[in-house]
Amino acid sequence: MLSHSRCLTRNFGRSLSAIRQVGTKLTNFGCCLALLASGCGETAASVRSALSVLALALAAPALGDEVITVKTPAFAESVTEGDVRWEKAVGDSVSEDEVVCEIETDKTSVQVPSPAAGVIEELLVPDGGKVEGGTPLFKLKKGAGAAKAPESPKAATAPLPPSAAPTPPPPPSTVGPIPTTMPPVPPVPAHVKMNRMRLRIAQRLKEAQNTCAMLTTFNEVDMSNISEMRKAYKDAFLKKHNIKLGFMSAFVKAAAYALVDQPAVNAVINDTTKEIVYRDYVDISVAVATPKGLVVPVIRNVEEMNFTDIEKAINLLGEKARKNELAVEDMDGGTFTISNGGVFGSLFGTPIINPPQSAILGMHGIFDRPVAVGGKVEIRPMMYVALTYDHRLIDGREAVTFLRKIKSVVEDPRVLLLDM
Amino acid sequence: MLGTFCVLSAGVQRAWSSSSCLFMDPSSPGLVLQSQSTDVFQNLALEDWIDAHVDLQQRSILLLWRNRPTVVIGRHQNPWAECNLPAMRSAQVPVARRRSGGGTVYHDLGNLNLTFFASKKAYDRRRNLKVVTDALRRVRPQLDIQATDRLDILLNGRYKISGTASRLSRKSSYHHCTLLHSADRSAIAVLLRPSCPGIRSNATPSIPSPVTNLTDHAPSLQWEELLEAVVQQYSSEFGLTSSSQCVDPADEALFPGVGSMEAELRGWQWTFGKTPKFSVETQLELRDERPAARCSAQLQLEVKNGRVESCRVEVPATWLPERLSASLAQALLGERFCPHRAAAALSALLRCESGPLHSRLRNLCDVLVAAMG
Numbered sequence: 001m002l003s004h005s006r007c008l009t010r011n012f013g014r015s016l017s018a019i020r021q022v023g024t025k026l027t028n029f030g031c032c033l034a035l036l037a038s039g040c041g042e043t044a045a046s047v048r049s050a051l052s053v054l055a056l057a058l059a060a061p062a063l064g065d066e067v068i069t070v071k072t073p074a075f076a077e078s079v080t081e082g083d084v085r086w087e088k089a090v091g092d093s094v095s096e097d098e099v100v101c102e103i104e105t106d107k108t109s110v111q112v113p114s115p116a117a118g119v120i121e122e123l124l125v126p127d128g129g130k131v132e133g134g135t136p137l138f139k140l141k142k143g144a145g146a147a148k149a150p151e152s153p154k155a156a157t158a159p160l161p162p163s164a165a166p167t168p169p170p171p172p173s174t175v176g177p178i179p180t181t182m183p184p185v186p187p188v189p190a191h192v193k194m195n196r197m198r199l200r201i202a203q204r205l206k207e208a209q210n211t212c213a214m215l216t217t218f219n220e221v222d223m224s225n226i227s228e229m230r231k232a233y234k235d236a237f238l239k240k241h242n243i244k245l246g247f248m249s250a251f252v253k254a255a256a257y258a259l260v261d262q263p264a265v266n267a268v269i270n271d272t273t274k275e276i277v278y279r280d281y282v283d284i285s286v287a288v289a290t291p292k293g294l295v296v297p298v299i300r301n302v303e304e305m306n307f308t309d310i311e312k313a314i315n316l317l318g319e320k321a322r323k324n325e326l327a328v329e330d331m332d333g334g335t336f337t338i339s340n341g342g343v344f345g346s347l348f349g350t351p352i353i354n355p356p357q358s359a360i361l362g363m364h365g366i367f368d369r370p371v372a373v374g375g376k377v378e379i380r381p382m383m384y385v386a387l388t389y390d391h392r393l394i395d396g397r398e399a400v401t402f403l404r405k406i407k408s409v410v411e412d413p414r415v416l417l418l419d420m
Numbered sequence: 421m422l423g424t425f426c427v428l429s430a431g432v433q434r435a436w437s438s439s440s441c442l443f444m445d446p447s448s449p450g451l452v453l454q455s456q457s458t459d460v461f462q463n464l465a466l467e468d469w470i471d472a473h474v475d476l477q478q479r480s481i482l483l484l485w486r487n488r489p490t491v492v493i494g495r496h497q498n499p500w501a502e503c504n505l506p507a508m509r510s511a512q513v514p515v516a517r518r519r520s521g522g523g524t525v526y527h528d529l530g531n532l533n534l535t536f537f538a539s540k541k542a543y544d545r546r547r548n549l550k551v552v553t554d555a556l557r558r559v560r561p562q563l564d565i566q567a568t569d570r571l572d573i574l575l576n577g578r579y580k581i582s583g584t585a586s587r588l589s590r591k592s593s594y595h596h597c598t599l600l601h602s603a604d605r606s607a608i609a610v611l612l613r614p615s616c617p618g619i620r621s622n623a624t625p626s627i628p629s630p631v632t633n634l635t636d637h638a639p640s641l642q643w644e645e646l647l648e649a650v651v652q653q654y655s656s657e658f659g660l661t662s663s664s665q666c667v668d669p670a671d672e673a674l675f676p677g678v679g680s681m682e683a684e685l686r687g688w689q690w691t692f693g694k695t696p697k698f699s700v701e702t703q704l705e706l707r708d709e710r711p712a713a714r715c716s717a718q719l720q721l722e723v724k725n726g727r728v729e730s731c732r733v734e735v736p737a738t739w740l741p742e743r744l745s746a747s748l749a750q751a752l753l754g755e756r757f758c759p760h761r762a763a764a765a766l767s768a769l770l771r772c773e774s775g776p777l778h779s780r781l782r783n784l785c786d787v788l789v790a791a792m793g
Binding site: 083085097102104105106107108109110111113127128200204207270272273295324325326327328329330331332334354355356 | 494495496509519520521522523570571583584585586587588589590622623624696697751758759760761763764765766767768770771772775782785786789
């Protein structure tokens with residue numbers, strides 16, 4: 001008899017501790033049940049199993065809904081109070097030990113981890129509010145936590161080149177081969193709200209389309225001579241001027257030359273006063289790709305510069321753009337824009353005008369093509385160029401002549417020297 | 421000067437093939453490390469790495485480091501309120517946010533940083549500071565060195581030569597402090613002032629104190645001598661036998677994952693995006709040239725996570741039509757609180773205007789951008 005009762009006591013104790021682990025609510029209930037069971041003379045084993053089954057049945061719903069209040073931990077070294085800085089917000093899912101907030105006390109930053117996995121239900125102290133050891137901090141709803149909300153806004157604004165631009169980037173060609181190495185685009189969910197940048201770009205592009213009578217004329221440029229010139233001089237150029245000699249300077253200078261020759265392309269219509277504003281200076285906006293997106297800084301008074309001056313200016317602006325140092329005056333004004341879709345590998349395309357200007361030159365990729373030269377077929381490095389212009393101001397003949405002038409300068413820079 | 425920071429008292433510099441060799445020497449209750457790098461982000465990343473990866477339950481570590489000129493703000497501070505970002509940009513002095521609390525400090529090669537790593541149980545800042553004060557008293561007994569209740573170290577009872585900050589994680593802790601050996605005090609005065617007027621925030625403020633260098637009072641104290649004294653005092657206080665070891669915080673083999681920690685510390689999101697919400701309220705002085713005229717406008721901005729959350733620009737309607745000042749305010753929403761970002765956003769707006777309004781709008785843009793530091 002003695003051994004039996006001892007057995008029961010031991011098992012009763014074990015069952016009790018099992019219940020305690022599950023939830024304090026059940027302790028009293030479990031005790032009563034155990035007492036009843038022992039009183040009825042049931043075997044220890046069946047009591048234990050009955051209790052554990054009951055415990056599990058009662059525990060399951062309680063665990064799922066349990067909301068606990070997490071208190072401020074005691075501070076070290078007898079410090080009394082600190083400021084709370086929230087890392088998580090109401091509704092955020094947290095895992096066990098994940099930092100929910102930091103408390104700054106006396107030059108010390110103390111991390112407060114979550115005691116369990118769950119969802120933040122309520123923050124009991126405002127950000128920056130003062131707490132002492134033991135002050136209730138936040139309420140946590142324990143459980144596996146809600147599925148993470150799909151990261152829609154972030155994925156949508158993931159940088160597709162270019163995204164951070166306040167100016168409308170000329171859309172790359174819709175005709176022709178797509179470059180083989182496209183950057184991997186993350187999957188985009190169905191409905192995404194437009195962010196402000198995109199709204200602004202959209203508005204300005206539509207404005208440009210609605211005011212200007214836009215159309216595009218094309219031509220092609222034989223890049224052999226300019227490539228040869230570049231090859232011959234690039235090392236010496238780098239040595240003397242400490243920057244690389246590219247193709248942009250040729251096109252920028254050619255454009256400036258042509259703009260001086262055809263002032264209408266450098267002018268703009270003032271819709272409010274119904275005037276044509278002619279400008280005797282040539283400020284060219286050049287699209288520069290930076291890690292943050294497309295920026296369009298302006299090179300001032302290009303009509304007075306030579307190739308070297310232009311390369312230096314482009315370089316300087318590119319550096320400033322990359323270091324995020326462009327100022328308002330760097331991007332204001334501009335009488336004409338040049339954009340280079342060639343860096344992405346475009347073959348052909350229609351750029352869109354950048355208001356308040358009247359025309360834009362689009363450069364495309366340089367590809368080897370068979371062309372007719374002096375009655376024979378030769379392989380030459382060719383670039384298609386496009387001029388989108390405002391027909392309200394610039395007539396077809398002027399546009400074509402303008403583009404042909406650019407072509408002649410780039411194909412033979414001696415034209416500049418001889419003022420042909 | 422950068423490479424010669426590693427001063428070894430005796431013995432051979434062991435080549436560490438992995439961090440486990442470095443950190444799990446069971447014979448020693450502690451370790452003294454000297455960083456070879458003077459890049460603040462690399463050094464802060466090393467601190468993070470040690471805090472996250474080394475088992476500090478049985479041992480403590482002292483890390484000695486210094487940085488090229490940098491301004492380091494505390495975890496919960498506001499960089500625009502604490503330092504002059506435009507001046508720092510032209511002087512090419514970066515700003516870094518550390519993970520420990522406390523105020524803003526200026527680091528340069530004359531400022532020694534000491535980080536005491538220990539378990540949470542063994543966290544004792546006074547004991548750490550005693551190592552520093554005892555070391556100083558030993559090498560220059562004539563100097564009056566005292567640690568205060570606020571855990572600063574004062575020279576001659578007045579000048580601060582060391583400030584303290586620390587961080588308590590789940591199981592580990594670190595306490596770091598500066599020690600002014602020969603820093604450029606004129607730079608401190610210029611760089612540690614607000615970037616722009618009218619900032620109102622509940623971020624942790626810095627408490628300015630008069631500072632001095634040890635070399636101003638003990639000109640013969642060499643850098644190496646100071647390091648030696650501290651290392652010896654630490655070793656005797658914590659019962660170590662091994663000498664100090666040089667480490668390269670950029671060594672990914674020794675500290676796997678340190679590179680990404682460094683990248684996070686260097687990023688805009690950590691440095692500026694972690695700023696507690698603040699507002700800017702200031703008056704803008706506008707002017708026009710032809711005809712000469714002036715006007716005052718009110719700017720009110722709320723910045724959250726480093727981005728403009730709300731913006732109001734109140735310009736008299738006689739100066740600029742309301743739609744323009746409204747679209748200007750609208751253009752800044754969601755942009756980073758940064759003069760360059762603002763300039764880019766506003767230039768798009770400017771492009772759409774022409775005529776007499778253009779110059780006034782342009783002036784407003786310039787003044788607004790200048791008010792953003």
